[in-house]
Amino acid sequence: MSVLAAIAVLAMLIFVHELGHFMAARLQGIHVNRFSIGFGPILWKYQGPETEYAIRGIPLGGYVGFPDDDPESEIPPDDPNLLRNRPILDRAIVISAGVIANLIFAYLLLVGQVATVGVQDFDYQPGVKIAQVMSEETAAHRAGIQAEDIILQADGEELGASAQAVRSLMEIIQTHPEQVLELQVQRQDETFRVPISPERDESGKGIIGVQLAPHGTLIRHRADSIPAAFGEGAVEFQRITVLTVQGFGQLIRNFRETADQVSGPVAIVAIGANIAKSDAGNLFRFAALISINLAIINILPLPALDGGQLAFLLIEGLRGKPLPTHIQDGVMQTGLMLLLGLGIFLIVRDTANLGWVQQLFQ
Incomplete structure (x- = not known):
């Protein structure tokens, strides 16, 4: 049950991130044709008036799809509500909304912990x-x-x-x-x-x-009142965010010495399972920490991440026109392959380090 609780936390944070993108687009009237949690085979699917909602078998990511490049889409390519036809600011709001959603959710989680079970x-x-x-x-x-x-x-x-x-x-x-x-x-x-x-x-x-x-x-320690919970939650949110940013800075400056501290989804689930088993109340802080990490990772200006897409928008704003499509696609595909490779490496390494796996080879 503790493992399922940790997986549920990770899936929830992915859902919040993708929901941020989805809501930012829909509230601006931008067409969205897919909302998916997870990758791989479809476990559940619902076709709405415009958007297909799906839950897939591997809960290690998700995506919001737009009909801009969908060859089966019946929306005219010059439709003003296609994402690519919107002003740069509108697109930047959609792209950055996932990061903002993760940060807001992390703050609310900490407020909830302070108000209910208390901060350890x-x-x-x-x-x-x-x-x-x-x-x-x-x-x-x-x-x-x-x-x-x-x-x-x-x-x-x-x-x-x-x-x-x-x-x-x-x-x-x-x-x-x-x-x-x-x-x-x-x-x-x-x-x-x-x-x-x-x-x-x-x-x-x-x-x-x-x-x-x-x-x-x-x-x-529990807050004495709801207003106090929001104040103390803000203090805890700031502390965790600063420590997380400092940790990423140290990783970048001393990558060789700190690379082995990078954890993949398997290690994250294992840590979350141990927390759920020892003190379920700390799942609030665990979820908030992972949510802040997801936000910071996604805002990095790397291909295939939200920060990489924002970097393309910045270049478009400076040039007055976007980079050629083949350049953007090439950079994004290369970045995606590198991220997938890193993800597979971390999954294999962290799985090999699990106690029960090591016992199989003793």
């Missing part, structure tokens, strides 16, 4: 928790440190109740290889001091052989 937060307590001692051969084990211990001080520095406490302790340990550090440790109701000498790793940094975790408890 962490109530930090002083110190850093020892989540695990890696082995008996580590400096931590020799010093008598145990899992669930709380490190309150390191080298005389207080580790306060904040998200930075773990980072502070790591930096102290890493910068003192083969030097004696004094840790103040809390174990249940007892507090005592432990001298420890971090070992030097291959990079020359100090390590003590533990996994660290923030000290505190997870809490959920």
